[in-house]
Amino acid sequence: MLRYILRRLAWSVPTLLLVTFLVYLALRIGTDPVESYKRVNPRASRAKIQQYIDINGLDPNFVQGYFKWLKNFITGEWAPSIKGRREVWPALKDAMANTLRLGTAATVVGIFFGLIAGVLAALRPGGRRDVFINTSAFVGISIPPFISAILLQLLFAVYWQRWFGESLFPTSGVYPAGHSGFDLFLMLKFMALPTIIVAIQIIATYSRYMRSSLLDVMNSDYMRTARSKGISERRILIKHGMRNALIPVVTIAALDVGSIVGGLIITENIFAYPGMGLYFLKSFGDGDFPLLMPWMVVIVASILLFNLIADISYAWLDPRIRLE
Amino acid sequence: MAEKVLEIRDLHVTFDTPSGPLEAVRGIDLDVEAGELLGVVGESGSGKSVSFLATMGLLPARARVTGSVLLAGEQLIGASAKQMRSVRGRLLSMIFQDPLSALNPVHRIGNQISEMLRSHQSLSSRDADKRAIELLDIVGIPQPSDRARQYPHEFSGGMRQRVVIAIAIANNPKVLIADEPTTALDVTVQAQILEVIERVQERFGTAVVLITHDLGVIARVADRVNVMYAGRNVEQGTIDNLFDHPSHPYTRGLLASLPRPGKQRLKPITGFPPNMVNPPKGCAFHPRCEFATDVCKSELPSLVSYGDLQTACIRAKELPKAVILT
Numbered sequence: 001m002l003r004y005i006l007r008r009l010a011w012s013v014p015t016l017l018l019v020t021f022l023v024y025l026a027l028r029i030g031t032d033p034v035e036s037y038k039r040v041n042p043r044a045s046r047a048k049i050q051q052y053i054d055i056n057g058l059d060p061n062f063v064q065g066y067f068k069w070l071k072n073f074i075t076g077e078w079a080p081s082i083k084g085r086r087e088v089w090p091a092l093k094d095a096m097a098n099t100l101r102l103g104t105a106a107t108v109v110g111i112f113f114g115l116i117a118g119v120l121a122a123l124r125p126g127g128r129r130d131v132f133i134n135t136s137a138f139v140g141i142s143i144p145p146f147i148s149a150i151l152l153q154l155l156f157a158v159y160w161q162r163w164f165g166e167s168l169f170p171t172s173g174v175y176p177a178g179h180s181g182f183d184l185f186l187m188l189k190f191m192a193l194p195t196i197i198v199a200i201q202i203i204a205t206y207s208r209y210m211r212s213s214l215l216d217v218m219n220s221d222y223m224r225t226a227r228s229k230g231i232s233e234r235r236i237l238i239k240h241g242m243r244n245a246l247i248p249v250v251t252i253a254a255l256d257v258g259s260i261v262g263g264l265i266i267t268e269n270i271f272a273y274p275g276m277g278l279y280f281l282k283s284f285g286d287g288d289f290p291l292l293m294p295w296m297v298v299i300v301a302s303i304l305l306f307n308l309i310a311d312i313s314y315a316w317l318d319p320r321i322r323l324e
Numbered sequence: 325m326a327e328k329v330l331e332i333r334d335l336h337v338t339f340d341t342p343s344g345p346l347e348a349v350r351g352i353d354l355d356v357e358a359g360e361l362l363g364v365v366g367e368s369g370s371g372k373s374v375s376f377l378a379t380m381g382l383l384p385a386r387a388r389v390t391g392s393v394l395l396a397g398e399q400l401i402g403a404s405a406k407q408m409r410s411v412r413g414r415l416l417s418m419i420f421q422d423p424l425s426a427l428n429p430v431h432r433i434g435n436q437i438s439e440m441l442r443s444h445q446s447l448s449s450r451d452a453d454k455r456a457i458e459l460l461d462i463v464g465i466p467q468p469s470d471r472a473r474q475y476p477h478e479f480s481g482g483m484r485q486r487v488v489i490a491i492a493i494a495n496n497p498k499v500l501i502a503d504e505p506t507t508a509l510d511v512t513v514q515a516q517i518l519e520v521i522e523r524v525q526e527r528f529g530t531a532v533v534l535i536t537h538d539l540g541v542i543a544r545v546a547d548r549v550n551v552m553y554a555g556r557n558v559e560q561g562t563i564d565n566l567f568d569h570p571s572h573p574y575t576r577g578l579l580a581s582l583p584r585p586g587k588q589r590l591k592p593i594t595g596f597p598p599n600m601v602n603p604p605k606g607c608a609f610h611p612r613c614e615f616a617t618d619v620c621k622s623e624l625p626s627l628v629s630y631g632d633l634q635t636a637c638i639r640a641k642e643l644p645k646a647v648i649l650t
Binding site for chain 1: 380382405408409410411412413414417418420422425426427428429430431439440443444475477488491492
């Protein structure tokens with residue numbers, strides 16, 4: 001197992017190199033970073049532009065340029081952003097922290113309620129409860145986040161203020177303007193609406209995964225064997241049913257979490273929530289090469305990592321799978 | 325006559341289907357005596373599995389079950405879920421057709437056996453594990469203490485069926501229902517599994533109900549046979565009587581269609597099994613029966629004694645003696 005993990009980690013290095021090279025190519029061809037720099041800094045001197053080209057590896061030769069960028073990236077010589085000459089790492093780190101916080105909260109809430117709803121639906125397929133859960137899940141999936149976000153903002157901020165004099169949840173940011181330091185309560189209040197929006201999607205999706213997975217398991221022969229033992233329904237459901245039904249769901253969940261690190265672009269944008277999604281939108285809009293490349297590296301690395309986690313958890317849950 | 329451990333009287337099982345109610349079992353009477361091996365034979369859809377799933381209380385809730393099933397004097401039809409849980413696995417247990425899917429893939433073999441033990445006996449988990457290993461030994465699994473720690477996918481089909489048997493006999497039940505236990509297995513493995521079942525029957529005095537469509541299997545191990553057709557029993561008796569002088573035309577047909585050394589051609593039963601949503605009136609076998617008369621089309625025959633057998637055929641006495649062995 002350990003050898004498998006080490007080998008997978010070793011393999012992820014060339015994968016990461018290849019994908020970052022492709023991303024580098026795409027950004028060079030698609031956004032022309034040097035032109036973007038000149039556009040944002042119209043009065044930059046020739047020497048400044050050359051310095052920008054050198055540190056970012058923007059040589060005319062793409063391959064040479066990529067390796068130059070790679071060397072600087074690994075040794076920590078990161079160029080500042082083209083707009084405002086901000087340092088990239090602190091900005092990226094904050095964005096990651098914000099997205100991880102939002103993503104984790106939404107995933108935990110979403111999967112927890114999603115699984116419960118799925119199990120409740122599968123216990124009596126075709127029953128009234130099943131129909132209700134299924135319909136709700138369908139509605140949840142069908143309403144895009146930019147609609148549900150605006151509806152919730154209207155309800156909890158605009159109308160709430162009209163009815164009770166004060167809005168319940170703020171509609172943008174992580175903290176009120178001018179706030180400094182850490183305040184858990186305030187933070188949760190600001191996170192509430194975006195978390196709900198993302199969680200609705202997750203609940204809807206996972207209740208359906210869980211329902212169909214559990215229904216498959218419920219009809220299998222070993223469930224009949226379990227029932228023929230005369231053990232309690234609860235034990236049959238948990239030890240035999242859920243234990244098997246969760247295997248595919250956990251695998252999908254691990255993959256989904258990997259892509260959440262990429263930012264919840266729409267939700268973060270609507271709530272002006274400074275996470276990875278908003279970071280990407282802004283830097284991409286400016287053609288800010290120094291900001292974009294490290295973002296890409298983080299995204300690719302997290303997807304590779306969570307793919308590995310999905311495989312490991314699959315093998316861990318299912319004894320038939322052995323990682324070699 | 326030995327003590328009856330299982331008495332089934334007038335058992336009916338009906339399923340609601342989109343094309344109307346389907347009566348899969350239409351009034352079965354059947355006794356199982358203590359320690360005997362009763363063969364139940366019939367083709368697919370004859371209601372043999374459904375009858376015993378109903379006895380176990382394992383049919384889905386939409387199945388309507390009426391009649392009487394007495395297990396050691398205890399009425400099982402209409403019993404509470406709790407009562408049925410206490411019976412299942414303790415007095416009555418079941419082996420299923422496909423050993424490849426009957427075991428839970430994610431739990432260790434030993435745990436699947438000890439779960440059965442601990443659900444009906446107060447045992448420490450250590451004692452249950454020890455007993456599980458003994459049971460694996462009883463059903464003929466080599467190195468039982470190592471094998472107990474393995475998962476089902478590490479076992480062959482025959483070995484898995486042995487494990488299923490070990491689970492079923494863990495609490496020394498009065499009746500063991502084996503539903504086509506050898507159908508999914510290779511012929512050589514079939515014989516081994518039948519041997520294990522016979523050994524269990526002899527060693528623990530367990531009554532065994534062996535459900536199968538394979539008369540060869542029945543002939544090898546059963547003491548008595550019950551033949552089912554279209555949800556009813558059509559003939560029953562001891563193995564020798566039934567195989568030597570079958571009186572019901574369906575039983576004759578079954579035996580005539582068996583391959584035997586020296587026999588030139590097999591003689592199949594013509595026609596098809598009835599559609600159970602709309603079974604034939606009268607004797608359900610009449611459309612396929614070469615001896616059928618007009619009475620057979622209107623009157624539903626019940627079991628009556630005929631020689632050493634009980635036969636549900638009104639013409640049994642008039643029919644020429646069956647000549648099966650030539």
